[in-house]
Amino acid sequence: MITVECYPPENGFLGLKEEDAVSYEDAKAVIIPFGLEASVSYGGGTHAGPQAMIAASHEVELFDEALWHEPYRKIGIVTLEEPAIAKGQKQALAQLEGIVRQVLADGKFPFTFGGEHAITAGSIRPFAAQYPDLAILHFDAHADLRDGYEGEHYSHASALRRCLDDDAVANRGAHIELVSCGIRNISAEEIPFLEANRNRIHIYWGKDRKRWDVAEIVSHLKGRPVYLTFDVDGLDGSLMPATGTPEPGGMFWDEVIEIISEAAKISTIVGADINELAPIEGWHACDFLAAKLAYKILGMAFR
Secondary structure, three states: OOOOOEOOHHHOHHHOOHHHOOOOOOOOEEEEEEOOOOOOOOOOOHHHHHHHHHHHHOOOOOOEOOOOEOHHHHHOEEEEOOOOOOOOHHHHHHHHHHHHHHHHHOOOEEEEEEOOOOHHHHHHHHHHHHOOOOEEEEEOOEOOOOOOEOOEOOOHHHHHHHHHHOHHHHOOOOOOEEEEEEEOEOOHHHHHHHHHOOOOEEEEEHHHHHHOOHHHHHHOOOOOEEEEEEEHHHEEOOOOOOOOOOEOOOEOHHHHHHHHHHHHHHOEEEEEEEEOOOOEOOEOHHHHHHHHHHHHHHHHHOO
8 A cells, every 4th residue: 555644635635625535545546746856957946846736726616617517526636745755866756656656556546746847757657667658748848858967867857858768667668659848948969869769759849839730739649548747837937937947938728728638538648747836935826827737637637
């Protein structure tokens, strides 16, 4: 069984009343707070992201007007207590891998609240072991295909590269396909890896948003198990300034929801993370956006 205790429902995601809550055994979705902040390279604060999302989620309306029901009642959601995060990037990712593996083995939907984007390199491993045809739906301002950054192999700037080429993933027999949306930053050093993997990396650049065809974007995911990773800096900086690298030219709410909704119709979303929220004191709008996004993802995944 899981080795991390759950928060009481009133202190967990959505702040549910006892009579509306479920046990870990009966839950279908498990929130995993993991505020890793070790390799951030500009603004900091991601360690506080998970708790800010959980606190803001208590103000999220439980009825979803698009789905026309209260998703939490059909899903059953519990929130694990945030663990003391292991020292060292490699050790922390192995710790998260173990937690996600247990939740997945228990037949539940693991949803990690980060923390920096490096978390995805740990959380993806149990999915790679279980789903050899796994695809990743990735929202971000950055391609995150560097082979390490500032001396850290498991940097936040290498998050998706580690999902595609790390021995811990490759040795599990997975050939992961990546669909990245909203990218508007890539370094010259990432281009050779991108060019060599055109058959499994599909980037939809932020500069081309007005010409995007959503059906084409999600076509790569059809019939496949999908892990969704959402770096909040994929959103436009005017909408999401509470992140270490807020970027102009990004995505807006309706664009994001449309892509996730269409993906959920033709694939099976099996797990997710939201990362890189760095709360701004006194400014709760960004925390609320991230919390509502998490609830929307769950609702669409279980639709």
